[in-house]
Amino acid sequence: MAQAVAELYALMPDAFTADRNKRAAEATKAGNKELGQAIRALLKPSAGAWLVNMLALHRPELISEVLELGAVLREAQDDMDQQQLRRLSGERQRLLRSAAREARSLAEELGRPVSAAVGAEVEQTLWAAMTDAAAAAAAASGQLVRTLEANGWDPVNVDGSVADPDSVKAPSASGGQRRKPAAKVRTGSGDSGNQSAKEKSAATAAAARARRAAQTLLTEAEREAEQAEEALRTAQAEVDAVANRRDELTDEIDDLRDRIRELEREVAATDRRAGTLERARDGARRTARAARRAVEKAQAKLEGLG
Structure with missing residues (x-):
C-alpha cells in the first residue's frame, strides 16, 4: 500500500485517477x-496539495529548510524568547514567500502552471507546517490530499489530509521542542520557609512574564493574520478580475469565430456566384464572336452582289 501511495502521489494530476483505478483493479x-x-478509495489531491507533494519530491531541501525553521520557531516560542521570535518571524516571512515562488516555478517546469490562488494555498500549508509538528510531518509526506491551514495558536487539523496516515511518521511527544532542565533542589540548614516564599514569588513573577510574552505573541499574530487576510482579499480580487477579463476575451473569441464562419460561408457563396457569372460571360463572348463573324460574312456577300 505504501509503495502504491508513494507512486500515485508522484504523478501529474491528470494521470492520477486512471492509474489509481488500474492499480485497484490489478x-x-x-x-x-x-x-x-x-x-480505489485514495483521493485525488487538490491543486495546492499536489504542488506541495511535488516540492517534497523535487525540492526536498526546501521543505527541510521550512520545517527546520518551524522547529526553531516553536522552540523560541516555548522559551518565550521575544528577541529570537522577532528575528525568526522576519526570516519566516521571507522563506515562505520564496518557497511559494519556487513552487509556482516548479509547476511551470512540470508543464502544469498554477494560479496565484494555488500559490497562496501552498504558502499557507507551509506556514501551517512551521507552526505544528503533525502538520510538518503531513507536508513532508509527499501524499497530501488537501492543503492545511493554521491560526498560529490552535493545533493544525491534519485529519484526512494525507492519503495513508499509517505510513506518515508521527511527531515526537515534545513536538521538536527542547526540554527544559529541571530546577535544582537546594539542601541545607537554611530557613525553608523563606526559601519557599522566594520560590513562590519567583514563580508568580515568571508566570506574569509568561502572560505578558503570550499577550505580545497574540498581538503580533493577530496583526500578521489581519495583514495576511488583507493580502488574501487583494489577491483574490485580482484573480477574480483576471478571470472575468479572460471570460470576456473568450466571449470575444467565440464571437469572432462565429463571424469568421459566417464570412467564410459568404466567400464560398461569392465564389460560386463568380463561377456562374464567369461561365455566362464566356458564353456571351463566344456568342458575340459568332455574331461578328456572321456580320462579316453578310457584308462580304453583299459586296459581292454589288
Missing part, C-alpha cells in the same frame, strides 16, 4: 480485494 484481480478497495 490488486483485486490478484486476489487482494481489501488492498484494491483501499487503493
Whole structure:
C-alpha cells in the first residue's frame, strides 16, 4: 500500500485517477480485494496539495529548510524568547514567500502552471507546517490530499489530509521542542520557609512574564493574520478580475469565430456566384464572336452582289 501511495502521489494530476483505478483493479484481480478497495478509495489531491507533494519530491531541501525553521520557531516560542521570535518571524516571512515562488516555478517546469490562488494555498500549508509538528510531518509526506491551514495558536487539523496516515511518521511527544532542565533542589540548614516564599514569588513573577510574552505573541499574530487576510482579499480580487477579463476575451473569441464562419460561408457563396457569372460571360463572348463573324460574312456577300 505504501509503495502504491508513494507512486500515485508522484504523478501529474491528470494521470492520477486512471492509474489509481488500474492499480485497484490489478490488486483485486490478484486476489487482494481489501488492498484494491483501499487503493480505489485514495483521493485525488487538490491543486495546492499536489504542488506541495511535488516540492517534497523535487525540492526536498526546501521543505527541510521550512520545517527546520518551524522547529526553531516553536522552540523560541516555548522559551518565550521575544528577541529570537522577532528575528525568526522576519526570516519566516521571507522563506515562505520564496518557497511559494519556487513552487509556482516548479509547476511551470512540470508543464502544469498554477494560479496565484494555488500559490497562496501552498504558502499557507507551509506556514501551517512551521507552526505544528503533525502538520510538518503531513507536508513532508509527499501524499497530501488537501492543503492545511493554521491560526498560529490552535493545533493544525491534519485529519484526512494525507492519503495513508499509517505510513506518515508521527511527531515526537515534545513536538521538536527542547526540554527544559529541571530546577535544582537546594539542601541545607537554611530557613525553608523563606526559601519557599522566594520560590513562590519567583514563580508568580515568571508566570506574569509568561502572560505578558503570550499577550505580545497574540498581538503580533493577530496583526500578521489581519495583514495576511488583507493580502488574501487583494489577491483574490485580482484573480477574480483576471478571470472575468479572460471570460470576456473568450466571449470575444467565440464571437469572432462565429463571424469568421459566417464570412467564410459568404466567400464560398461569392465564389460560386463568380463561377456562374464567369461561365455566362464566356458564353456571351463566344456568342458575340459568332455574331461578328456572321456580320462579316453578310457584308462580304453583299459586296459581292454589288
